Amino acid sequence: MIDFNELIDNYLQREVFPRSVGRYWPSEAGGCLRKTWFTFRIPKEVEKPLSRIFEMGNRVHDLIADVIQSEKNKHVKLIDRELPVKIQRPEYIVSGKIDDLILVVVDGTKHLVEVKSVKYLPGEPRSEHLMQLQLYMHSTEVHNGIMLYVKKDDFQIKQFEVNYDEKSVRDILARFDKLHKHLVEDKIPGPEAKLIEEKNWMCSFCPYVKECDEAGGVLRDDDA
Numbered sequence: 111m112i113d114f115n116e117l118i119d120n121y122l123q124r125e126v127f128p129r130s131v132g133r134y135w136p137s138e139a140g141g142c143l144r145k146t147w148f149t150f151r152i153p154k155e156v157e158k159p160l161s162r163i164f165e166m167g168n169r170v171h172d173l174i175a176d177v178i179q180s181e182k183n184k185h186v187k188l189i190d191r192e193l194p195v196k197i198q199r200p201e202y203i204v205s206g207k208i209d210d211l212i213l214v215v216v217d218g219t220k221h222l223v224e225v226k227s228v229k230y231l232p233g234e235p236r237s238e239h240l241m242q243l244q245l246y247m248h249s250t251e252v253h254n255g256i257m258l259y260v261k262k263d264d265f266q267i268k269q270f271e272v273n274y275d276e277k278s279v280r281d282i283l284a285r286f287d288k289l290h291k292h293l294v295e296d297k298i299p300g301p302e303a304k305l306i307e308e309k310n311w312m313c314s315f316c317p318y319v320k321e322c323d324e325a326g327g328v329l330r331d332d333d334a
């Protein structure tokens with residue numbers, strides 16, 4: 111008998127490579143700083159259930175790109191369905207190919223669309239998603255953003271227009287500054303997601319809960 115669960119897990123399995131201090135991913139902008147710090151110090155494979163969630167996100171993103179590209183939707187034009195983001199800072203670089211990002215032209219104006227697949231449509235865009243989109247708008251110099259939530263089970267949509275905000279970008283880059291400093295000084299950041307209520311949910315998906323509990327600690331001013 112074929113075990114299809116095993117086939118899917120085999121298909122989604124990715125090799126884990128050690129990370130280099132000084133190279134960060136744009137998608138890490140809004141995550142827990144301590145968790146990102148751990149990915150450098152104790153690299154771990156993405157857990158199987160999480161790999162499946164990520165893959166579902168990729169499939170939903172492809173659907174939205176196909177919808178925009180379709181001949182049936184001639185009033186919108188797809189320019190790119192996956193964009194490189196690169197921000198060079200004096201001491202480090204934030205870069206990566208962003209696979210949940212789509213560049214479209216609507217009424218002659220370019221828009222960056224960040225696609226997120228979700229179980230429930232949110233009332234407001236999530237702050238960590240907004241941080242990512244601000245960073246993407248900064249890097250691509252496309253300053254009109256759309257945060258698009260797609261419900262996984264029936265493709266219902268909720269969308270939010272997002273304007274570029276220089277202050278948000280400065281705050282996000284300051285977070286990367288802190289991450290870099292903590293890594294260079296080999297100093298663990300505070301347990302940000304544990305201590306900030308709106309980020310508590312991140313701990314449920316974190317592979318470093320045990321290490322985080324053992325490290326203890328509080329959130330200092332220079333942590334978040």
Ligand code: SF4
Nearest residue numbers: 142145304313316322
């Ligand atoms: S358990 Fe929570 S606070 Fe600790 S590293 Fe993971 S996400 Fe951050």
